[in-house]
Amino acid sequence: MIFTDNVEKWSTSICFAVLTMIPQVHVSAYTQCEYSLVKVNYVRDCPTDAVSWNKAAERMDCQSIKQNCSGLNPQQHVFQYHCVVNGWMNATLEVCAFNRSILGYCTEFNTRGAMIQDHYATDCTDHEPPCPTSYNSAEAYKYPTCYHMARQNRLISQENPVSSTARLVENTVMMFASIIFGVLI
Template structure:
């Protein structure tokens, strides 16, 4: 192995150890629970958030340094065929609906659903924990309907 390759591997290793390269949040996996639907208003969201009790894991998880960023989410899965509750790091989304990618153990943007072009449109930037405000992104039935229209 060349010296430059070794240096690059070392940098990647150090960055991963200090948290600059985190692609998965293994602490989220045991918190996954499939549900029939997600809360559709703030009161229901707060009630589900309290019941899920993500703050009990927030201090011991290692996905994000700031434990206040490890929160309750209710999202569709990547395949758009199930709704789940999960404790995961907050993610800022840029105009696409969020999903929870089980294989990658993280909240991701679904680039097939540009919610800025839908009515009502989502804001160009929003927090993953505010999905309940975006009716179009909060129900798997909306995704199925949208995807079948755009195919």
């Protein structure tokens, strides 16, 4: 009986030790939400003025999407219309998601993470017109050079599909390497 008690205590200690070694990842419920994937439309062009942006927002009707990602304060965190670039910077898409503060980069929608985020490869503070060092993601239309860059990248990848496939493979390998490295730390 003593042996069984010791094994049980030992296994409980090991489980606790293993669980404390696993990195805890907390993603704010106010940014990531799988319900954003309900309405994702790839579009040729995004609106570049407030009037057309508001018309597109009415058409998408983001407030009608039932979601439970708002946490304890759903009045402050509602889905909003966004038209942004994708993670590969070669397409534009419309999506209903929580808005974020973007810190001087183009705004992207990460389809894997189901969230709006900064596209860190594209600093837009030196574009014309420049984006500010901090802006609301739901106002991305004010910085259309991000859309133009995505369109140019799309045209380049259509002209040279081999290099775009190689870039995609390279980006995927880098992403997995980053994840593995992050888990090991």
